[in-house]
Structures are given as structure tokens and as C-alpha cells.
Amino acid sequence: MYIFKYLLISIITLLPIYSSANNPVFTGVGIHTVQLHKTGWNQSMPIIHLNSQEELTLSFDEFAYDTKNYQYSIIHCNANWEESDLMQTEYVQGFMPNPVLDYQYSFNTTFDYIHYSLAFPNEDIQLKLSGNYIIKVFELGEEDKPILTRPFFVSESEVSIVPQIKYTASSSLRSSMQEIHFSILHPRFRIDNPREQIKVVLQQNGRWDNQMTELKPLFVRDSELVYEHNREILFDGGNEYRWLDLRSTRFAAEYVEGISFHDPHYHFTLFPDKNLGDRSYFYREDFNGKYYIDVRENRDPEIEGDYVYVHFKLPVEKPFLNSNIYISGGLTNWQMDTKNQMQYNVQTQMYELSLLLKQGFYNYQYLVQEQSNPHAEVSYFEGNYGQTENDYTIYVYYRSFSDNYDRLVGVNIANSLKYTLTK
Template sequence: MKKAVILSPLLICLVWPTLAQLVYEDRTYEETIRTVQFYAAANAQDTSFPPVIRPGETNLVIEFDDLQPDRQNYYVKVLPCTWDWQEGMLKDLDFMSEYNEFNITDYAFSSNTLIPYVHYRYQVPPPMIAGNYLLIVYRDGDRSNLILSRRFMVYNQMVNLVSDPVAGTATLRKTRQPLQFDISYNGIEVFNPLEYFHITIRQNQRWNNIREGVSPSFLRDDQSIIEFRAPDPDAHFAGGNEFRFVDFRSLNYPGMNVDRLDRSTKPPQLYVAYDKPRTDEAYAQYNDMNGGFVIANRDYAEPRITGQYVNVTFTLRPTQSLGKVYVVGAFNHWQISPESQMKPQPDGSLTMTTLLKQGFYNYQYVTAGANTPDWSVEGSHFETENVYEVMVYLKSLQPNTDLLVGYFVLPVNRR
């Protein structure tokens, strides 16, 4: 006589773990995946540049660490997207010159690190058609077993941009950075430019700080020019403030803004020098990385596999109630999440601890709110150095996609 076997809900969860749902944004789906870097191979000497390339120009490089000690079988695939980062209509054969699934075979085990990890690296062939794309990495050839996703862009420069000097009222200029520009689409036949062109503006490579579907102010159809002016102050970007930073490229001789380092723990525990709000402070000029980070190890060579992972604690001492406060930067993909939220302490301070690889990191404090950052901790100044990207998309029927026909970088207050 056969007996039925009933599995408890807990056992089912252990045997069949919940798989992540794909979102079309920069996202890490497993806690063991750390220090993701994604850049054009041509920019290997400076990985802070965004993953933006021309069709067939250069490969893209994806790098990451997995804190699991054993090598995993990971695959890479490229997905097409619309101008506003939804699922695209293109088929693999439309935009890839080879089979669109790549096994990551380039990996290395960490060397003499307190926390063992495996470092993975792969060069992905570039798509042949301009537009938005999402790179996904998954386990064992199973696309539902996701570990990370990253956005990137491929562009053909088919339009021109003329940027006017930053303008605005004296009051507006204290905190915001108005942008105004003209797009010339001479040579492109478009029946209804206002309907078929889409404009996105991004500040400092932050997908949570964009102006998407920017409405034009005026169309000069006879000259094939679209004007973009933003009379509404809320449409302008806040200048924000220069990013804070911490330097622990060396654990033997910790750098600036390290308060103390406890090497008796595993992993080591590093305390960043405490911070305070800057809303009432005058603007202070210094160079930053606009929120980026650099992996480096001044104690040993080959930082990709010798870099130590360190528990890093950030401390903010507020002078008033701020609500929910988060520590963000490129190191955590600017995510406002439970992991980046600061926790209150008995002495009135706020702290957040996260695991980071040896290096030099930019960061800032933001409060919960809309998608755009709230500067109630950092303050905002029109003098702040920022880099803006303007993306111009054209809806195309053949191929059936949103072509990225213009990509422009507009530095403000360049040093």
C-alpha cells in the first residue's frame, strides 16, 4: 500500500527557494552577489563611465563577486527594451550577431581573504541596433533563477544638440540647475516629431533621478528643431551637494574619513567618521566621483581577488527629526530599501552597516519620498558639479523598436 508524503511549508521553501521576479532596472537579486561593475571594454581603465556604446563599437564588461566559495554556472543574456524601460519587441536575431546566451567562463577564486569569494568577469558582444537594453545574469541556464540585471544603452548619433547656458531666476539658481537645449533632427523624416521623439535626462547616472518623457516647449518644423525649456521650477534638477567619501583602499593604513577599524572581527569592522546634516552649511567645493566607487587594494596587488570585504558602518548625527534616512551611492545602485535604511541608536544617532569591498566610495544621505532625492540632509546648491546625460529616442516601425538616435553629456560646473 502506497503512502502519501506531505511536505511541510518550511521544507518546501528549503527545497524550492522562491525565484526572483525580473524587473527592468539595475537590481541584484541575491545577497551573496556583491560589487557589480558594468562598463564598456574601451573604458576598462576608468569603470566609472556609464555602459553606453555605439552599435558594434566595443564589448561590454560585467564583473561581480559571489560570496559563495564554490564556482557557480552563470549565464548572460541581453534583452531589448523600450525607451521607458519596458519589455521590447525585437527578437534575438534582430539585434545580436551571435546566439544570445553566453556562459561565464572567466572566473577567479579570492586569495588570502577573510571572506572567500569567486570573482566573475565576462565580455558581452554589443547589439547591432541602437536602443535600450537590459543585461541579465542567471544560474544554470535557467532565466528564472536570476542573480542580477543591468541597464545599458546603444546609440547612433543622428540628431544634434545645442545647449544654452544655464538660466533661471536668482531664487531658483540658489538650489537648482535649469537645463535648456534645442534638438536638431535635420535629415530625419518624421511625420509627427512631438509624438515620435522621446527625451530622457539623467543626473550623475542615477536612474532614480531622471526626467523621463520631457515635453518640448516649441517645435520649429520648418527648421527641424525642437526646443526644450522648463518654466516650471519643479522640472529642473536640484543641484544637490558634492558627495561624501570614505577611503579604505588600505586596511593597514586606512585613509580619509575612517574613524576606526577593528580587525579582530571577521569580517573586519570599519566605522566611518560621523557625519552631520549640511543643509545649513555654505557650499564647499571639492572633487568627487558623483556617487561612484573604485575597487582598490593598496596592501596587495590584484584587488579584484585580494580585496577584503569589510563591514562598514555609517553614522549620521541629526539635529532634528528626519524621518526615514538612507545611505545611497553607486555601490548599492542608489536603492532606497530596508538594507540601505539607517537605524536609530540610543544616543540619538542613526547608523547603517553594509558589507563593502576594499576601495574608495562616494555616498550621500537621502530621506524617503518621491523618486527624486530629498536634500533635507545634504542641502542643494546650484554651484555643485554634476553631469547630465540627454537621451533622444525615436519610435521606429522598421525595426520595431525605440531607437536611441542621440546621446549627449552635459557637464555643469566642470572642475
């Protein structure tokens, strides 16, 4: 039985707790299909444990005929993705930058590209501290002009995180929202002032726009921090992701109206997508917005997967006046910018967008974002359902009064089906 040190009671004011933290994702012109995951598991989050044998793989394609002398370096960041006040030697064992040496030329594709890959930590660099990191790739001598940046995480196991995903007690939100409760257990890790020393980030699937950061424990018990804020840690349930199969250029999969070849490239025209916002919930297995590269007619998708133009269409009677519509998911790097913003076609009465994608299997959703609001809404075209299957990643950061960086002392990835939605 736990002995209370003291009890912290938070007055729930429903103040916004969504983060507008720096987004550490950047992709330069001509760079495509950037993937960062655990080596051998391409659907995984880029999270490894400190002082383990775990490894991450970064890969990307560049539309080019000749290779470039690419280098990479790694930057330690605080919990808000700002560069830490650390010397490079404090968090890396080895020297930087280092070359990206593994590359292959595309074969028998309509787009000529070079596929680069890199596994790390490796013989050149080892990571000495936990926390948030950014890897950036650039041409030799141009470190201040990266061609891409991607975030990754190095975690300690100082705390355990016990999550629970449930229907909210509010009857008006019960059918559409998911409420997240969790406890942080630290029996062998001293935390003197949890409200000041602990920072928690809560992320739904891979989205950055609606992640929560300003969370404080409701109860502080002996070796336990309890986060049970009714009506505060709430996420839109959303809906299962739509899917798109581009693995074959010969046979049109479901939702593909037609495949055409306009010399020299392939075009996939999709059937107009339906508005799911006013329909009943229906479970469909998905990847929660992720994708994987694959081809039907060839053997090596990394270099034999072609790039094709995919034409999306979303019927809407009238254009939105003060909001934008975006295609969201791993296929657009979870970003909301001009590259994945749909444009309204008055003649067809549809929002339309063409994306250049590598052959594979993709998940996506349509998000609506008011121009003055960084948090996008999923409900309008996808619907909101409390029983939707989602992944929630809980990051726990710790900084003592003598530390000069944020330690990532625990991570938990909770699936809403595994951690059963309780009534």
C-alpha cells in the same frame, strides 16, 4: 537661419515630470560589487555605439568556494525598460544564452569569493539594434531566476544634442536649482511628429528616482527641437558627494574613526557625518557618486581586495516620522530599499547603517524620502547649491509610426562645469 515649420508653445503648469519607470537593477543574495562599464574605463557609463568596436565589461563577486555554471542573456527593452516586442533574432546576431567563463578565486582575503567577468559584444553575440538593453546572469537552466540584472545602452548618432546648464531665472530658486536647456539637431534625420515620435530621458548622475521623462519640445524649428522650459526642467543642485577611502586596512584615512579586526573580518567605524544642509557651499572634487576598487597593500584589487564592514552614523535629534533616510550612490547601486535604509538608534540619537563593501574609494550622499513620494530629497542633509558640479545624461529615443521598438538615436553627457553655468 532656421525656417520655422511651426511653433509649439507649452503652457508651463509645473506638473510633475519625474519618472517612476521600471528600475532594471537587481542584485541577488551573495552577489557583490557588480560593475558594468566600457572596457578599460571603469568610471564610464555603460553606453556603446551601434556597429562600433566598443565593448562593455560586466564584473561581479560571489561569496562562494566553488564556481557555478553561470550563463548570460541580453534583453532589448523600450524606453520605459519594459521588454520590447521583438524576436531575439531581430536584435542579436548569435545565440543565447552563453556561458560566463572568466573567473578568479580571491587570494589572501578574510571573505572567500569568486570574481567573475565578461566582455561583450563578443564572438558569440553582436547587437543589431540601438536602444535600451538589460543583461542578466543566471545559473544554467534557471533563466527565470537571475542572480543579477544591469541596464546598458546602444546608441546611434542620428541626432546631435547641444546642452546648456544654467541658473534658473526664478530668484527664489536661483541659489539651489540647476536648469537644463538643450537642443536636438537633426539635419539629416527626418522627424515628422516630434511630440509623438521623440522621447527624451534626462538623468542626474546615476540616480533613477529623480530622472525626467515627460519632456516635450517648446519650439520645433527646421531640423531643430528646442527644450527651454523655464521652471520645468529643474534639478536640485545638491552638493558635492562625500567620500570614503577604504583602500588600506592598516591606516585609517580621513573620516575613519578606527579600524578593528573582529575575527574573522575587518570593521571600519566612521566619524559621525555632519549635516551639510545649513552650511555654505564648498567645492570638493568627486566622482558624482561613483566608486572604484583599489587596495594599498596588495597588487590585484579584483581578487586581493577584501570585504570590510563599514559603520555609518548620522546624528539626528529625533527620528523622522513619515520619511526614510538612505545612503545613495554607486555603493548602493543607486537604490532605495531595506539594504541601504538607515535605522534610528534612540540611545545614540543617530541614524546608523552597516554596509559590507569591497576595498576602494567611494562617493555617497544621504537622501531623505517621504514614504508616499518616489522622489528623494537631497537638501536636508547635503544642502542644495546651484553651483554644484553634476553630470546630466540626455537620452533621445525615436519611434516612427511603423517601428516596433524605441531607437536610441542620440546620447549626451553634460557636466555642469564644462557647460558653464550662466547668469
